[in-house]
Amino acid sequence: AQTVTQSQPEMSVQEAETVTLSCTYDTSESDYYLFWYKQPPSRQMILVIRQEAYKQQNATENRFSVNFQKAAKSFSLKISDSQLGDAAMYFCAYRSAWSGNQFYFGTGTSLTVIP
């Protein structure tokens, strides 16, 4: 099974500043998808951003961007101009392109935004 590692259990950032959350994964596959999910306290898990492994260009969604390093098996999330509503648990997830529907989640990073 693939493993996904998030080495930062907790992070904090000042409002309007930038923060980067780390994620590494272990796989022998060449085709896969990577995701960052956000889960605010007592609220629904939602997709923040996704990346296809075959694309070299890093994905961007408004204030959210990723740094995808395929050789290093690294997939970090950068949040620019942090807002209070960004406070949440962030989970990195991996999905194989070919072998089944299973998603593998990292252990999560709890992000606090300081006003």
Place this chain on the structure above:
Amino acid sequence: DTEVTQTPKHLVMGMTNKKSLKCEQHMGHRAMYWYKQKAKKPPELMFVYSYEKLSINESVPSRFSPECPNSSLLNLHLHALQPEDSALYLCASSRSGPSYNEQFFGPGTRLTVL
């Protein structure tokens, strides 16, 4: 419609009760999932249905019994649960097969076992 709905939102049950959790989606997704999540932890996969057939069962105790009556509905039947089963139960759905498929999550059912 990009929504996964779950009922009930909250459930309190005794160890001898039988109850069911329900999940529904109308996005045409053919993969549906049950997860168990403890506070500040990632979701733990319990079951995956693909085209209404159980494709993954992560060694879940038999007191949890999944059912997929049709392509839009997913149930989780609960019987003789233990206090350690108290958790947030999440349902999710996605397209099935090799494509750029994210999971859509429901809001969850907060289960307390007394």
